Amino acid sequence: MMGHSTVRRDAAGLRVGMEIPPWEVLVSAEKMKTTAALLADPNPIHFDVGAVQALGLGDRPVNQGPLNMGYVMNMLAAFTGSHDCLRRLRVRFLANVLAGDRVRAAGVVTGLTEAPDHGGRWAECDVSLAVVGGRTVLRGTATVALPGAGAGAAESDDHEENKT
């Protein structure tokens, strides 16, 4: 049900303007239920189709905003190599995502600065999430840590690596 981008990231190839490999997922109604329980979120629009219909929001449950943000975090982790490389993510919620929607997280590097504290660089990124073939549901900016130009290639799905 989910697609992970596998990226070989050549640190020397990082540049402002480069696109972050997108990350897609088919949104699951069942996972909204687990999320409602974890977040103690009583809002029935996340699980009860009857409640969604009563509010005139269609006939599919509405995904939790945090999950939409989580997909962007997944894209950034695949790009940097680890969730631990995330320093900051700010998002604006623009529209709802519904169960059964396929969404795609995308982004572009807008700035690179040297980061002596971790021997690499900071990348500033513009990020977004959109329903595939539809509207953008979230926009934001992120700051992630990247290895230095001399660090060479690293496999994005090597989550074993401890980057901090």
Added chain:
Amino acid sequence: MMGHSTVRRDAAGLRVGMEIPPWEVLVSAEKMKTTAALLADPNPIHFDVGAVQALGLGDRPVNQGPLNMGYVMNMLAAFTGSHDCLRRLRVRFLANVLAGDRVRAAGVVTGLTEAPDHGGRWAECDVSLAVVGGRTVLRGTATVALPGAGAGAAESDDHEENKT
């Protein structure tokens, strides 16, 4: 993913030895995850296939015992007309149910007594849950309230009816 038995229950036809219409469900791994969150049950055998494999329990998550008992409650509610008719359920857990198993709750009425307090009868039942085509995973006994012999037929899926 679930099958509800629809039964017309003729109160006059109730007798010791009668079978309770069975109730079947295909057990879902996703619902175990929500249940783990609701119960605050940290045991990874209910959601993490890797943990299940490491324990030599196969390669499918193990259903929570309470859910197995819940299926028996569903069968009894379909039989009596409401969950509120249940007075007592005792079960012994005999074996695990795994994600993807189809299980069937079944039962038989073993005793009927007049119940002046609610104008009907108490039914004592033997109940069980088994993997379809496989082993019995739970056995127990239940006491449920039933309408009196003069109450006539009632539709089991009329959960709107307030029986207590």
Added chain:
Amino acid sequence: MPKAHHQPRPVGTGTISEQLPEDIRAQIGRRFPGGYYTAEPYRAWLLADAAADRPHAPAVHPLHAWLATTGGIGITWDEFFAWFGATAADGPMFGEHETVLHRRLRTDRRYRVSGSVVSAVRKRGRAAGLFDLVEYQLELHDDADGGHVATCWNSIVFPRGG
């Protein structure tokens, strides 16, 4: 104190009694900290759905009695296991469970949860090996009028690897 209305039963067949260590015996009668539990509508809906029931039924799924007693017991599973010198890694298993409903369960009522360990015995089974069979019982009372709502009795098996 909640009273055990069940006699301990052997797990499987062929079990024979063994001497129970004093530190385990000392747990008999120990009360849980207890607490409160409210069956919030979203939890009632999610539990009914998880149990493959129709979540729109006005009746609260009776499985919620178990969830309520677990939610208001006042200790974690790990803490409970530690009372018996065990951890989750030892593979404790539910043996039996009984729910008795004295009064209809409702959403948005505050329930008081109380209870205690009611028995502990050490046994040896031909197939199961050495294990402790512990019974504990929890009560739900309506916090508004004190009415007795439900009793959940449980037995749990702690394998002792013998």
Added chain:
Amino acid sequence: MPKAHHQPRPVGTGTISEQLPEDIRAQIGRRFPGGYYTAEPYRAWLLADAAADRPHAPAVHPLHAWLATTGGIGITWDEFFAWFGATAADGPMFGEHETVLHRRLRTDRRYRVSGSVVSAVRKRGRAAGLFDLVEYQLELHDDADGGHVATCWNSIVFPRGG
């Protein structure tokens, strides 16, 4: 007291400021009761799975910072909405969110949660009508050494039906 490091921003375009009622203004600076949150491994696993991530990654999903602040805020959503004279039925919506991670998130660490309401403004949008835009911010500190772990800043929109 946590400091707002963000200026309130208009929701959509064409918003104009309106007079904020005194009872809403009085909530600015109000502190949450706060509390503690531990990212238990099973919750870390379930949250990562719910977010369609690989739950076996050793790194805790950064979304857990939001879950932790929500879990340790010390009030329910309904209570929070009531601070602003609103209920869930009024349809409050997340506007923006920012997570800043000062230190790696870990499982089984006890985090202290604290925070407050940092701003509230009333606006009227051409499409949205009258609404209040409320910002609140929560901090996670490691309870063992006091280290600052994460900041979660949120804005929430309360439609006022105007």
